[in-house]
Amino acid sequence: MNDLIRLSNLTVTYERHPAVHHISGGFAAGSLTAIAGPNGAGKSTLLKAIVGELRPAEGSVDRGPLTRNDFGYLPQAADMNRLFPISVADTVMLGAWKNAGAFGRFSRKDAERARDALGIVGLSGFESRHIGSLSAGQFQRVLFARLLLQDARVILLDEPFTAIDQRTTRDLLDLVLRWNREGRTVIAVLHDFEQVQSYFPETLLIARELVGWGRTEDVMSPTNLIKARAMAESWDEEAEACLPEEEHDSGELAKREPAE
Numbered sequence: 001m002n003d004l005i006r007l008s009n010l011t012v013t014y015e016r017h018p019a020v021h022h023i024s025g026g027f028a029a030g031s032l033t034a035i036a037g038p039n040g041a042g043k044s045t046l047l048k049a050i051v052g053e054l055r056p057a058e059g060s061v062d063r064g065p066l067t068r069n070d071f072g073y074l075p076q077a078a079d080m081n082r083l084f085p086i087s088v089a090d091t092v093m094l095g096a097w098k099n100a101g102a103f104g105r106f107s108r109k110d111a112e113r114a115r116d117a118l119g120i121v122g123l124s125g126f127e128s129r130h131i132g133s134l135s136a137g138q139f140q141r142v143l144f145a146r147l148l149l150q151d152a153r154v155i156l157l158d159e160p161f162t163a164i165d166q167r168t169t170r171d172l173l174d175l176v177l178r179w180n181r182e183g184r185t186v187i188a189v190l191h192d193f194e195q196v197q198s199y200f201p202e203t204l205l206i207a208r209e210l211v212g213w214g215r216t217e218d219v220m221s222p223t224n225l226i227k228a229r230a231m232a233e234s235w236d237e238e239a240e241a242c243l244p245e246e247e248h249d250s251g252e253l254a255k256r257e258p259a260e
């Protein structure tokens, strides 16, 4: 298999409580995958582990030849601070930081590319606006412009269309599909099942543990969706991770059976 990113028995914990548990599988190069699952299922945690923001407590993420610069990551809106006093143009140009010279200077070319990117997301003329003055949809367009500038091989999006107007969602979804046509690997956490089924050929369905990973039509079956909800509802927040030093015993100390 030509997987670009491989997860092997990946467990990620917060203070030893597992948020993502024993996930294994791969993202093929150039694939377009939705990550779906109930609230609190570990979707954002999984994305952060893939991009390297969180380290595995157990298992691994194999990124092959990829480095941090190959990843474009858009966190969930709630994780972002818009009070920071920065203009639209500067926010977009941050996407070019990997091209900036040793002293962090942006070139005239970067400024031109930022302007072009803003044009593509429909925000020409917004360059000098403060990001705090934008609507949620406009701000998301800015962040997509930044991703355009970043030109990453792998793009990770965490609920990019939540609380975003329909018109913006359609425009930005077009951009996602374009990125994928260009051969980029795109992974997006989505809560809208219709979007998943209409646009994402692959789905990873998670409820702390893996429920299914493969073709969307197979994974998003009614049986799997019911199973995911039951697993999420019965998850023990206080369970300890089954870390290697505890494994001499049963090896699966924190693993529980999903509710029937």
Ligand code: ADP
Binding pocket: 014, 019, 037, 038, 039, 040, 041, 042, 043, 044, 045, 046, 237
């Ligand atoms: P999702 O994105 O699917 O809603 P998350 O990955 O955000 O789920 O969260 C999974 C679990 O981990 C939840 O129980 C959540 O409360 C917990 N969690 C998430 N972030 C943190 C954190 N920074 N510290 C402690 N617990 C966290």
Ligand code: MG
Binding pocket: 043, 044, 045, 076
């Ligand atoms: Mg989340």
